[in-house]
Amino acid sequence: MTSLVKALCGWRGRVAAFLVLAVVASVPVCAQTTSGTVTGTVHDSSGAVVPGASVLIRNHATSQTWESVTDTRGSFRLQLLPVGDYHLSVQLSGFTTATANLTLRVGDQIDVPIVLKPAELTEALTVEATLRPSMCGMPRSVMTTGKGCPSACASTKALMPAWPPFAVTIS
Numbered sequence: 001m002t003s004l005v006k007a008l009c010g011w012r013g014r015v016a017a018f019l020v021l022a023v024v025a026s027v028p029v030c031a032q033t034t035s036g037t038v039t040g041t042v043h044d045s046s047g048a049v050v051p052g053a054s055v056l057i058r059n060h061a062t063s064q065t066w067e068s069v070t071d072t073r074g075s076f077r078l079q080l081l082p083v084g085d086y087h088l089s090v091q092l093s094g095f096t097t098a099t100a101n102l103t104l105r106v107g108d109q110i111d112v113p114i115v116l117k118p119a120e121l122t123e124a125l126t127v128e129a130t131l132r133p134s135m136c137g138m139p140r141s142v143m144t145t146g147k148g149c150p151s152a153c154a155s156t157k158a159l160m161p162a163w164p165p166f167a168v169t170i171s
Contacts, residue, residue, distance in 0.1 A: 036108035037079040042070050042090055042098075045117050049074030053092040053116065060085040083108075090114045 038057060042050040055068040055076045061084050068076045070090075083104050091097040095116035102110055 034106055035080045035082055036104040036106065036110065037077065038081060038086070038088065038102070038104065038110050038112060039075070039077045040090075040112040040114050042074045042076070042114040042116060044095070045115060050092060050095075050116055053090050053095075053114075055088070055090050057081070057086050057088045060087060088112060090116065092116060095119055 040055075042053045042055075044050050049070075049072075051070050051072045051074055053070040053074070053076075055070065055078070056065055057067075057078055058065045059082065062082075064082075066078050066081065068078055070076050081104055083106055085101070085103050088100045088102060089097055090099075096119050098114045098116055100112055100114070102112065104110060
């Protein structure tokens with residue numbers, strides 16, 4: 001024991017004590033975290049990953065938001081989120097918006113699988129019909145047969161459009 005005391009009192013002892021103190025001080029102290037992480041992968045209804053989707057998460061209590069975009073593997077990661085209740089929404093053009101409500105507690109790492117469904121296709125079809133005026137003011141039956149048609153009208157019989165006497169425009 002006396003050799004230990006002598007060793008600690010000399011310069012070697014002080015160097016050894018300094019090294020021990022330096023090693024102990026350099027070890028990270030694990031503090032309790034007050035946040036959590038939300039991750040997920042976005043797929044379409046066929047199971048393919050969806051890159052480029054916008055991810056938005058909003059804290060219900062504070063209305064604070066965080067945003068992300070899915071990577072080439074369809075994955076997203078929102079970290080260091082304060083504990084609380086959240087509303088998650090994921091959207092991409094051509095798909096319906098997917099949403100989820102979740103509660104994040106201290107140290108949680110929640111994985112939220114998201115499936116985007118194709119948006120409904122809505123197309124408008126407008127049909128317009130314009131009646132063409134009868135030439136010479138005669139009914140169509142007279143004009144197509146030429147019976148009872150004045151001579152000026154009979155000569156235009158060949159120029160008359162085919163039945164029906166209207167045009168349809170689709171846009």
